[in-house]
Amino acid sequence: MGGLVFLDLDRLDLADIHDPQRLAKAVHRQIGPLCCAVPVDEIALKLGITEIRQEELDGCEGVLLTDRVRSAGKILVNTGRGPQAARFGIAHELGHFLLERHVLGLSGAFTCSLTDMRETRTARQHERQEGEANAFAIGLLVPDNQLLPFLKEQPEISSAVTMRSSLNISLEAAARCLVDRHAEPIAAVWTKGGKIRYAVRGKSFPWITRSTGDRVSSLSQTSRALGMAKSGTTTMREVPAAAWTSADIPELFEQVRVGKDGHTLTLLWATLPDRGAQDDEED
Incomplete structure (x- = not known):
């Protein structure tokens, strides 16, 4: 340049x-x-x-x-x-x-x-x-004008991959940026050998009960993807919320990118309870 x-x-x-x-x-x-x-x-x-x-x-x-x-x-x-x-x-x-x-x-x-x-x-x-x-x-x-197109898309690991290429940043930084700025309640988890390295979550995403060093739950798509021992990215699929959180949420979706040497990036997307419906039930 x-x-x-x-x-x-x-x-x-x-x-x-x-x-x-x-x-x-x-x-x-x-x-x-x-x-x-x-x-x-x-x-x-x-x-x-x-x-x-x-x-x-x-x-x-x-x-x-x-x-x-x-x-x-x-x-x-x-x-x-x-x-x-x-x-x-x-x-x-x-x-x-x-x-x-x-x-x-x-x-x-x-x-x-x-x-x-x-x-x-x-x-x-x-x-x-x-x-x-x-x-x-x-x-x-990641200036706002270059980030905006990615925030209009549904949360997908492919968005972070494209952002990495176009902005010349690491996949890790791109995923963290999506989690921090996307309107949807999402989180990202990095693991190696089936054990959690660290996780980041958006402000509205529920608390992740598993911590650094914990093995991923057998209920998670990450565990299943690692068991197949093949690199690549899965589709976004629904998993039991208990795989990642103890929060009472209607749905939890998970997508995994399996890389080299047992490294994975997991993207979590939660459906949160309807606050208005909850308030009606309490009344």
């Missing part, structure tokens, strides 16, 4: 924006609509990052070196999980750089692990900062 036309990105217009999603939107207002994958490295270099290094790292996904007032910064990201994960790492570290309330570690740097790159909790300071950096990264790499 050639040089960008937005040569005058202004950090002053981004100052005092502490909400990560608002901050990402403010960056895109300066850039204008894009019809291609977001050039995250060029954006970082125009917003005060003076150097971006990409190399294979062990036990670390990204590092931001900067000072307390964020006069400039340098980013180092891991290439060991592929170029799309590295792009997310650059966006994540840029989030730390632009979110001025983020506090540097004792080493005078932000050092982010793979767990940090998946953080969504907001309670403790470290987890909150990592969750905000992730929210900014998603907002930067």
